[in-house]
Amino acid sequence: MTTAVPLAVRPALLLGVPNRITLIRTVIAMVIATYAFRTGDLTWLVLGYFSYWFGDSLDGWVARRRKEESLSGAVFDIVCDRACSFLLAAAFMATYPETIGPLAIYLVQFGVLDTMLSFAFLLWPWVLSPNYFHKVDRPIYLWNWSKPAKAMNTGAVVISLLVGAQTGAHWLPYSVAIAACVVKVVSSYRLVEILCGRRPAVPGEPR
Structure with missing residues (x-):
């Protein structure tokens, strides 16, 4: 018989500061990538990659500093990395x-x-x-x-x-x-x- 995880624990894991940073940096990077895709402007493309890389480093650093690393956070980070990379790649191909x-x-x-x-x-x-x-x-x-x-x-x-x-x-x-x-x-x-x-x-x- 398995013990159910208390519902109060799950939001704490999913809504922790590192995951919030992951969500915010993903939205920012994808918005910039979309704009770069539309305009074909190299500056926005570079800014999109910078926001993606900086945010990807920041959420991991915060998770380690706050001792809030979790399986859900790791999976969320991996999925968000793919979302950012794919849209930025699409913008890159449209521009070049x-x-x-x-x-x-x-x-x-x-x-x-x-x-x-x-x-x-x-x-x-x-x-x-x-x-x-x-x-x-x-x-x-x-x-x-x-x-x-x-x-x-x-x-x-x-x-x-x-x-x-x-x-x-x-x-x-x-x-x-x-x-x-x-x-x-x-x-x-x-x-x-x-x-x-x-x-x-x-x-x-x-x-």
Whole structure:
């Protein structure tokens, strides 16, 4: 027989300060992305990505400082990241049609492979979010959620798109997007191997 969670607890988890920040930063980023999509103005596109990245860092920092990290917050954050990324990518493709190819690769790796990897922490009850996946497997954590990996996952792709659009070096975003996709494929394969018992997980410290 399971014990029901008191109703009074659920709003506290869902309506905590970190989740409020996640909601606000998502709305702001998506409104800016919509305006960038309509106007085709690079300035608004850059501002949209900045608001997305800054807010994504802020909600996690506040959650850790206030000791309000939760499974619901981690899931909400992952979902909101996809919403922001997809709309910003659409605005990018509308502004620079030549970026459709590399952005399509990016959306596959981030929208499909990275989403699967990000939700994998739910399979281990003692892991609160992907930021603690080193407790399960340090290599997968280092490849996906360490600071350099997070920068590579979205930041490097977007910067390469901007550079390519401004300089005509269209090979650059393709190279970065493919490299990021390869990392997700390798990480996904390793995760499946671990889940099937064909490879031992290697837990360790994040550094």
